[in-house]
Amino acid sequence: MSYIIEMLNITKEFPGIIANDDITLRIKKGEIHALLGENGAGKSTLMSVLFGLYKAENGQILINGKECKIHNPNDANHYGIGMVHQHFKLVHNFTVLENVVLGVESLKHGILDMSEAEEKVIELSHKYNLFIEPQALIADISVGMQQRVEILKMLYRKNEILIFDEPTAVLTPQEIDELMKIMKNLANEGKTILFITHKLNEIMSIADRVSILRKGKLIDTLDVDKVNKEQLSELMVGRKVMLEVIKDLAKPTEEILVVKDLCVKSNRHQKNTVNHVSFSVRRGEILCIAGIEGNGQTDLVYALTGLTKVDQGHIFYKGEDITHKSIRYRSTHGIAHIPEDRHKHGLILDYNLAQNLILQTYFKDTYQKNGFLNFSSIYTNAEKTIDRFDIRSGNRSKSITRSMSGGNQQKVIVAREIETNPDLLIAVQPTRGLDVGAIEYIHKTLVEQRDSGKAVLLISLELSEVMSVSDRILVIYEGELVGQADPLHVTPQELGLFMSGSKREVIQ
Amino acid sequence: MKKWLLKEGNGKLFASLMAILIGMVFGFIILLIAAAVAPKASYPLDGLYTIITGGLRYSGIKGFGTVLRYATPVILTGLSVGFAFKTGLFNIGAAGQYVMGGFAAAYIAVKWTFIPLEYLWIVGLLGSILVGGLWGLISGLLKALRNVNEVISSIMLNYIGMITVSTLVILIPDPFNPSRTKVPLSQIPTFGLDTLFGKNTVDVGIVIAILVAIMIYVILEKTTFGYELKACGFNRNAARYAGINDKRGIILSMTISGALSGLAGGLVYISSITKVFDQSLVLQKEGFDGISVALLGLSNPIGIIFSGFFIGMLRNAGTPLSRSGFNEEVVRIMTSTIIYASAFSLIFREKLTKFLTRKVGK
Numbered sequence: 078m079s080y081i082i083e084m085l086n087i088t089k090e091f092p093g094i095i096a097n098d099d100i101t102l103r104i105k106k107g108e109i110h111a112l113l114g115e116n117g118a119g120k121s122t123l124m125s126v127l128f129g130l131y132k133a134e135n136g137q138i139l140i141n142g143k144e145c146k147i148h149n150p151n152d153a154n155h156y157g158i159g160m161v162h163q164h165f166k167l168v169h170n171f172t173v174l175e176n177v178v179l180g181v182e183s184l185k186h187g188i189l190d191m192s193e194a195e196e197k198v199i200e201l202s203h204k205y206n207l208f209i210e211p212q213a214l215i216a217d218i219s220v221g222m223q224q225r226v227e228i229l230k231m232l233y234r235k236n237e238i239l240i241f242d243e244p245t246a247v248l249t250p251q252e253i254d255e256l257m258k259i260m261k262n263l264a265n266e267g268k269t270i271l272f273i274t275h276k277l278n279e280i281m282s283i284a285d286r287v288s289i290l291r292k293g294k295l296i297d298t299l300d301v302d303k304v305n306k307e308q309l310s311e312l313m314v315g316r317k318v319m320l321e322v323i324k325d326l327a328k329p330t331e332e333i334l335v336v337k338d339l340c341v342k343s344n345r346h347q348k349n350t351v352n353h354v355s356f357s358v359r360r361g362e363i364l365c366i367a368g369i370e371g372n373g374q375t376d377l378v379y380a381l382t383g384l385t386k387v388d389q390g391h392i393f394y395k396g397e398d399i400t401h402k403s404i405r406y407r408s409t410h411g412i413a414h415i416p417e418d419r420h421k422h423g424l425i426l427d428y429n430l431a432q433n434l435i436l437q438t439y440f441k442d443t444y445q446k447n448g449f450l451n452f453s454s455i456y457t458n459a460e461k462t463i464d465r466f467d468i469r470s471g472n473r474s475k476s477i478t479r480s481m482s483g484g485n486q487q488k489v490i491v492a493r494e495i496e497t498n499p500d501l502l503i504a505v506q507p508t509r510g511l512d513v514g515a516i517e518y519i520h521k522t523l524v525e526q527r528d529s530g531k532a533v534l535l536i537s538l539e540l541s542e543v544m545s546v547s548d549r550i551l552v553i554y555e556g557e558l559v560g561q562a563d564p565l566h567v568t569p570q571e572l573g574l575f576m577s578g579s580k581r582e583v584i585q
Numbered sequence: 586m587k588k589w590l591l592k593e594g595n596g597k598l599f600a601s602l603m604a605i606l607i608g609m610v611f612g613f614i615i616l617l618i619a620a621a622v623a624p625k626a627s628y629p630l631d632g633l634y635t636i637i638t639g640g641l642r643y644s645g646i647k648g649f650g651t652v653l654r655y656a657t658p659v660i661l662t663g664l665s666v667g668f669a670f671k672t673g674l675f676n677i678g679a680a681g682q683y684v685m686g687g688f689a690a691a692y693i694a695v696k697w698t699f700i701p702l703e704y705l706w707i708v709g710l711l712g713s714i715l716v717g718g719l720w721g722l723i724s725g726l727l728k729a730l731r732n733v734n735e736v737i738s739s740i741m742l743n744y745i746g747m748i749t750v751s752t753l754v755i756l757i758p759d760p761f762n763p764s765r766t767k768v769p770l771s772q773i774p775t776f777g778l779d780t781l782f783g784k785n786t787v788d789v790g791i792v793i794a795i796l797v798a799i800m801i802y803v804i805l806e807k808t809t810f811g812y813e814l815k816a817c818g819f820n821r822n823a824a825r826y827a828g829i830n831d832k833r834g835i836i837l838s839m840t841i842s843g844a845l846s847g848l849a850g851g852l853v854y855i856s857s858i859t860k861v862f863d864q865s866l867v868l869q870k871e872g873f874d875g876i877s878v879a880l881l882g883l884s885n886p887i888g889i890i891f892s893g894f895f896i897g898m899l900r901n902a903g904t905p906l907s908r909s910g911f912n913e914e915v916v917r918i919m920t921s922t923i924i925y926a927s928a929f930s931l932i933f934r935e936k937l938t939k940f941l942t943r944k945v946g947k
Contacts, residue, residue: 384825405828414826422826427819432812436827445809 079142081106081269082238087136089122094471096122098293109260109270111280113313114290115512116484120273124240128160129153159231160240165223167215173226174198174211177233201232205262221252239263241272245279246510257283275512277306289313314514324524327548329359333501333532339390341376350376352556363523363533365547369576373556374536375417378505382414383407408437413499415490415507423490426479430470431459433478434493466492484515491519502526505536520546540569554578596937597883600930608923612636615915632909636916639898640905650782652897653791660794660893661849662875664801667884669842671805673818676839678724678739679846680872681746686717686847687854688750694855706773710851717847718840720746725839729832735839743868754862772857790852795890802886814838877924
């Protein structure tokens with residue numbers, strides 16, 4: 078059996094860390110090959126080496142049995158390798174067609190000739206069922222469509238080896254299904270697909286073979302039909318992983334947060350983004366607010382944590398009206414917030430790990446005296462937290478958080494919020510973009526918080542998370558609470574009806 | 586050595602030194618060209634030597650006094666720009682804050698004779714800090730409350746400050762006569778620094794500038810206040826999330842930045858040198874030199890002390906350079922090249938890291 082790509086003994090180091098340690102990967106022509114691993118296992122690095130973004134210190138790359146030197150993405154392109162990055166590389170005010178031809182424009186007497194290109198794009202779109210409108214502006218089309226434009230770019234360049242870096246992270250469930258179909262289609266047409274993921278379901282449903290990476294080393298390459306999810310997750314994390322959240326029934330006690338008739342006006346249009354919302358959270362329970370992205374969850378959380386102004390209604394916390402209290406007042410009185418966007422709100426990426434851990438507590442007596450920071454206690458505490466929460470980074474407490482992997486950045490935030498020993502923990506999509514090991518850890522932490530008598534308000538888009546973690550579910554649709562459910566007695570389909578606005582009931 | 590260079594701070598230092606080297610090489614090329622075309626300027630190496638030594642080869646210790654005199658205001662305006670930059674703001678209004686502060690100091694030193702003369706200069710400097718701070722505060726308030734870009738508001742305030750001062754100088758009668766604005770009464774004391782540097786005009790101003798730089802360093806790196814301000818600068822959203830009052834941060838930061846430039850003006854206009862308030866409606870160059878100094882010092886307060894000295898040295902080399910038959914402007918070309926190169930310092934640092942990591946790997 079001949080291989081289309083052979084990456085032999087690849088070693089790539091970064092200061093303080095070996096991202097790829099002597100990895101040998103062989104890809105067959107026409108297969109869908111998944112690359113599985115935790116955050117920071119070295120998947121993206123390995124693919125970047127193949128695509129010419131990084132240069133490996135050691136090892137060689139063979140394409141169709143011949144050794145190749147790939148110094149930059151143009152070389153990669155020359156060898157027929159294309160890549161769809163996690164964050165798309167598209168020009169937003171260009172049309173689909175313009176984006177596709179960018180860099181390989183065809184000319185007629187020195188003048189841009191788009192008609193030929195358009196025909197080709199339409200033909201390709203047809204052949205692979207991409208349903209792309211060549212004249213649409215990128216800014217006007219959905220994220221799923223933008224991804225297809227990226228795929229089309231590779232096809233237009235006649236790439237034979239297609240790399241996908243976590244292609245489903247940004248997609249809705251329906252878009253994921255369609256992408257899976259497209260990928261299968263591509264493989265049937267003889268293209269070779271390499272895709273990076275940490276979602277086991279996707280591997281089981283479309284990949285032919287899977288290579289598992291852990292801490293920079295290749296653990297194994299397996300045929301997908303000979304393994305199951307449990308085995309894969311164990312290989313990936315290096316220990317047994319509970320895919321199910323194990324917890325006892327909730328024993329809720331007093332109400333800690335009561336929201337009454339809350340409204341937040343949108344700053345873009347006349348409508349309320351949060352419209353007459355009332356609910357309460359009790360100690361000892363995890364209340365989950367489920368919903369499709371963009372239905373007012375963000376503004377609801379901003380209102381609860383003080384990041385935005387409330388236009389109508391009241392928020393009571395431990396019986397006190399905190400509707401107009403400051404962010405600082407809320408955070409020092411036991412409301413912790415794991416924010417939705419860890420780069421926008423959660424971390425100061427240019428500060429190091431220790432400095433980020435004191436983001437809300439730097440003014441407390443432990444960390445300062447007369448306005449001067451007490452570095453010895455800041456760093457000793459940081460070291461303790463790093464050990465307690467198993468946060469991994471190159472330089473421990475002195476690591477700049479920008480250089481850390483997403484999962485470990487999230488751990489920093491979770492650690493910081495839980496260390497304050499809050500009474501109410503508001504967690505917004507706490508597991509977004511994380512691998513199973515980290516997800517398990519965060520879910521366990523949420524349940525622990527609940528069991529120690531804290532109230533947890535979880536905002537999540539992932540149905541599986543909603544079903545498995547929460548004790549009580551409320552569904553939000555267009556800024557209103559439209560349904561409630563008991564996770565033990567509801568099916569995902571029923572929740573889906575509420576989430577899409579097809580069904581609604583009065584909340585008691 | 587490689588490890589040493591790979592450390593963040595050292596890499597930055599290296600980048601700045603590279604910028605200086607590039608400027609020197611470029612300046613030398615200009616000297617070579619000049620030597621080739623102008624018969625008078627026949628010793629380019631001699632010219633370069635004059636520049637590198639800051640002209641001190643002719644003037645010796647007395648010349649060093651002049652360097653200190655030049656360095657004093659630009660260290661402070663450099664700190665002003667650098668401090669704002671560290672907190673995420675671009676204060677381009679140092680020139681306006683500088684001239685307003687300078688006027689306030691001179692006014693107090695001349696008019697407030699009810700204060701004992703030996704303390705009057707201190708009150709004058711405090712006045713310059715206050716008025717410079719006020720000038721910065723305006724930009725800060727506009728930015729925080731009305732979201733007016735601080736670059737635009739501070740540029741406009743440069744001109745407003747300049748015209749205000751030239752109007753006031755005319756309006757206020759003697760001894761603010763524009764032809765002799767030299768402060769007759771209370772000057773900044775020298776504490777013997779003038780005799781130390783061969784009867785020069787050095788006074789305690791340079792000591793104040795260095796102490797202020799150290800103070801700013803401590804504020805930025807060691808205090809909770811600096812932690813807050815830098816947090817606002819790096820990521821305003823995250824600072825807000827953490828309960829830091831970002832608007833207060835912006836206002837304070839612009840005020841402090843303005844106060845630093847104001848003090849720079851105070852230290853110049855009530856010193857023993859005869860500095861006349863300019864009637865020709867030209868922005869004072871100390872303000873813009875601050876941007877260069879801050880860039881070359883990579884906004885680090887300690888780095889700014891050194892880059893301030895360096896810019897002072899270059900400036901001092903101007904006149905002696907003409908002795909070797911070259912035009913003074915060569916120094917300006919050199920300075921500008923260095924500033925350009927230091928704006929690219931990030932690229933140097935990246936290349937350096939890449940180069941070194943590749944070597945370490947092998």
